[in-house]
Amino acid sequence: MKRSLALLLLLASLALGQGEVLWKRLCAQCHGDRAQGVRPYPGLEGVAPFFATPEGRRYLVLVVLYGKKGEGGLMPGFSQLKDEELALLLNHLRALLGAKGEAFTPEEVRRERGLNLTPDQVKRP
Numbered sequence: 258m259k260r261s262l263a264l265l266l267l268l269a270s271l272a273l274g275q276g277e278v279l280w281k282r283l284c285a286q287c288h289g290d291r292a293q294g295v296r297p298y299p300g301l302e303g304v305a306p307f308f309a310t311p312e313g314r315r316y317l318v319l320v321v322l323y324g325k326k327g328e329g330g331l332m333p334g335f336s337q338l339k340d341e342e343l344a345l346l347l348n349h350l351r352a353l354l355g356a357k358g359e360a361f362t363p364e365e366v367r368r369e370r371g372l373n374l375t376p377d378q379v380k381r382p
């Protein structure tokens with residue numbers, strides 16, 4: 258049973274792309290398959306410009322690592338994921354939004370580790 262589930266996940270990741278598989282597993286329940294938002298959780302259209310500026314990119318990494326708390330509610334952090342997985346997730350979001358800016362690298366994620374921020378300390382630039 259476990260093995261067939263693992264095989265299914267493997268096949269799904271080959272077919273869809275790893276970023277999309279991770280997105281569907283970890284982000285879609287709140288932000289939707291296309292980042293449109295699932296009530297009461299927010300859509301992410303507004304972050305598209307952040308992919309193209311250094312402060313914006315840092316913010317996106319901080320949100321996925323440490324989470325965010327604000328008017329939209331509480332998002333947990335995902336620092337338990339690998340740098341590579343977080344980069345894949347951000348790159349999937351970038352593709353969903355058709356955002357401009359370079360692809361994220363695992364290195365760009367790694368740089369923001371170890372800050373131990375709480376979700377309410379993560380602020381939009």
Ligand code: HEC
Nearest residue numbers: 283284287298303320325326327328329330331332335346
């Ligand atoms: C439990 C629901 C939940 C999950 C799961 C979740 N988020 Fe969030 N996310 C939120 C909420 C709520 C906010 C807004 C918090 C606020 O009002 O500041 C948010 C905000 C964000 C923002 C910043 C939006 C902005 O406008 O500045 C980004 C980027 C983001 N999430 C990405 C992700 C990614 C990528 C994943 C999957 C790894 C994910 N979220 C998983 C609930 C969630």
